[in-house]
Amino acid sequence: MTDVRIGVIGGGLMGRELAGVCGRWDLLVDHPARPRLVAVADPVPAAREWFGRLDSVELLTADWRALIEDDGIDVLYIAVPHQLHEEIYAAAVAAGRDFLAEKPFGIDLGAAERIVSALEGSGAFVRVSSEFPFYPGAQRAYEYAASGALGDILDVRAGFYHSSDLNRAKPINWKRRIETCGEIGVMGDLGLHVAHLPLRLGWQPTSVYGRLDDVVSERPGGDGSLVPCDTWDNALLVLNAHPGEGGRDFTMLWETRRIAPGHVNTWYFDAVGMDGGVRFSTRQPTVLARFAVRDGEQTWEEVQPGNVSAWPVVSGAIFEFGFADALLQMWACYLAERAGALGTRFGTATPGEALASHRVFDAALRSWREGVPTAP
Numbered sequence: 518m519t520d521v522r523i524g525v526i527g528g529g530l531m532g533r534e535l536a537g538v539c540g541r542w543d544l545l546v547d548h549p550a551r552p553r554l555v556a557v558a559d560p561v562p563a564a565r566e567w568f569g570r571l572d573s574v575e576l577l578t579a580d581w582r583a584l585i586e587d588d589g590i591d592v593l594y595i596a597v598p599h600q601l602h603e604e605i606y607a608a609a610v611a612a613g614r615d616f617l618a619e620k621p622f623g624i625d626l627g628a629a630e631r632i633v634s635a636l637e638g639s640g641a642f643v644r645v646s647s648e649f650p651f652y653p654g655a656q657r658a659y660e661y662a663a664s665g666a667l668g669d670i671l672d673v674r675a676g677f678y679h680s681s682d683l684n685r686a687k688p689i690n691w692k693r694r695i696e697t698c699g700e701i702g703v704m705g706d707l708g709l710h711v712a713h714l715p716l717r718l719g720w721q722p723t724s725v726y727g728r729l730d731d732v733v734s735e736r737p738g739g740d741g742s743l744v745p746c747d748t749w750d751n752a753l754l755v756l757n758a759h760p761g762e763g764g765r766d767f768t769m770l771w772e773t774r775r776i777a778p779g780h781v782n783t784w785y786f787d788a789v790g791m792d793g794g795v796r797f798s799t800r801q802p803t804v805l806a807r808f809a810v811r812d813g814e815q816t817w818e819e820v821q822p823g824n825v826s827a828w829p830v831v832s833g834a835i836f837e838f839g840f841a842d843a844l845l846q847m848w849a850c851y852l853a854e855r856a857g858a859l860g861t862r863f864g865t866a867t868p869g870e871a872l873a874s875h876r877v878f879d880a881a882l883r884s885w886r887e888g889v890p891t892a893p
């Protein structure tokens with residue numbers, strides 16, 4: 518294994534998750550790289566000081582530019598609020614740094630377009646975080662759909678449900694303000710997770726009707742008084758999708774909900790066609806369902822994919838897989854692809870996929886404003 522020295526810009530929730538990924542790296546079998554989290558930049562002292570517990574950390578700083586300029590760092594993980602994406606990603610690209618970006622890859626479509634155009638001709642190896650497709654059931658669902666087993670596609674549904682915002686007393690934070698989260702709101706927060714598999718399967722959205730909902734429009738601010746909470750909480754997008762060469766258009770639904778009572782963190786992908794169907798949800802992560810007509814009978818069969826994701830692990834195939842494993846697999850595939858060793862395994866979301874998802878979210882905003890389906 519070659520050591521890969523990683524610098525984290527933004528030592529919050531996701532920055533800390535990377536510490537966990539590095540700690541579990543020995544679970545991977547024959548991986549070409551070993552990440553070492555060596556530096557953290559965050560303006561909040563408590564956020565960066567949390568990383569002092571890691572023996573590998575050599576530098577804690579408030580200044581993100583110090584990491585971009587540091588030639589001793591091989592890869593950056595940039596996990597900051599959305600209004601900072603463009604400036605920091607563009608600076609990293611200009612410095613030729615490889616990085617794993619966080620979604621939504623720019624606060625809006627314009628920012629995503631500018632980051633992607635800065636990347637053109639640059640040697641930087643950049644991918645965008647989206648871990649749920651690495652669940653074994655999601656991998657099997659992807660392989661099934663990619664194999665053509667669906668036949669003519671009829672209906673695809675992909676979604677992500679939280680109830681993080683069900684509590685009206687939850688204080689405001691940057692993810693609930695247009696200024697820092699973006700006008701696309703929940704779509705910027707959860708949308709790439711939903712878009713990743715359909716886009717990877719080559720299913721091109723050609724029109725979008727967005728039904729957007731700002732359910733909780735005020736939340737307690739720092740002093741407890743109510744302040745505007747102006748982001749969309751829930752978004753239901755009805756898309757017309759084209760499957761590529763020779764196929765017929767079909768209906769696709771993308772749902773992102775921060776207020777979905779009964780759900781904590783449910784990501785799902787369902788696809789049904791004339792010849793087959795497949796369903797997977799992280800709510801029941803040990804099974805996926807496949808549809809077939811057998812002896813004239815319509816059958817949904819339950820398949821147990823086991824603990825088998827993209828990169829092999831020492832853990833037994835009979836064990837259960839969870840969120841931390843999905844992050845480990847995503848990082849394994851990001852660093853393997855960077856090392857030219859991914860082979861045919863599933864790759865982390867690309868900047869092009871993040872840009873394509875932004876085009877859909879932007880069209881959803883326009884369509885909701887104008888009340889008509891809109892082209893992305």
Ligand SMILES: NC(=O)c1ccc[n+]([C@@H]2O[C@H](COP(=O)([O-])OP(=O)(O)OC[C@H]3O[C@@H](n4cnc5c(N)ncnc54)[C@H](O)[C@@H]3O)[C@@H](O)[C@H]2O)c1
Nearest residue numbers: 527528529530531558559560561564581596597619620646
């Ligand atoms: N892949 C996922 O499952 C997932 C989950 C949650 C969030 N995210 C994404 O990760 C990113 C960060 O979200 P989070 O939940 O970790 O947020 P967070 O608020 O927990 O952490 C963000 C951190 O960035 C720091 N920060 C602010 N300004 C900075 C600056 N100028 N320089 C360096 N650091 C700065 C903050 O102090 C904070 O510690 C967002 O893009 C978000 O959409 C991804």
